[in-house]
Amino acid sequence: MTNIVELVDVVKVYRMGDNEVEALAGVTFEVEKGEFWSIMGPSGSGKSTLLNLLGCLDRPTSGEYRLGGKDVAHMNDHDLSAVRGTMLGFVFQSFNLIQQLNVLENIEVPLFYQGVSPKAAREKALQLARKVGLGERTDHRPFQLSGGQQQRVAIARALVNDPVLVLADEPTGNLDSRTGEEIMAMLHELHDQGTTIVMVTHEDDVAQHAQKTLVMRDGRILEIRDNETSAEEVPLS
Secondary structure (H helix, E strand, C coil): CEEEEEEEEEEEEEEHHHHHEEEEEEEEEECCCCEEECCCCCCCCCCHHHHHCCCCEEEEECEEEEEEEEEEECCCCCHHHHHHHHHHEEEEEECCCCCCCCHHHHHHHHHHHHCHHHHHHHHHHHHHHHHHCCCCCCCCCHHCCCCCHHHHCCCCHCCCCCEEEEEEEECCCCHHHHHHHHHHHHHHHHHHHHCEEEEEEEHHHHHHHEEEEEECCEEEEEEEEEECCEEEECCCC
């Protein structure tokens, strides 16, 4: 299979005054096309830093990162922005919807920045609104929707640019357990249709929905659990 994500010995160091903090200390792993991964770890483990790097919101201090075969580790800000707009989809814990826009307009936002024609953008947004079960709510604004419905809009928005990778940051964190299960069922459906997903969560039962779970501690990979078979221990060297 084709690797969508390839990280090789990735290090991320932040300078805090006169001190340096090593947030990632040599992370290496691969995500194949169509896989569903979860990332877990305690506060300060490096999982948020890793997600930022995967989402091209930051660059590694050293090491290699290839996304869909492209070397993105050394791209400038302009090129990284283009990668985010064309290759990545984001789903956030707090939904991050624009309150002044309705469902269709929120879904269309990434296409606006790509210069897609209004007609084509509207057709794509309507298709995705129906796909996530909001075909009858297209003119509603976020404050008129439940938390689960808002997250469905966010998922549709994440898919509108046909990304090679969807990154989900605590996608059930602001939802009750029943609604959270509905969102996870939707992510399962997307995965079954071939979408590659990497999800950060602090809940073990949510992580179990993924095929593999990467567990982090102190900026390193502690283990990679194959949730469909048995855990694979990764040395801390």
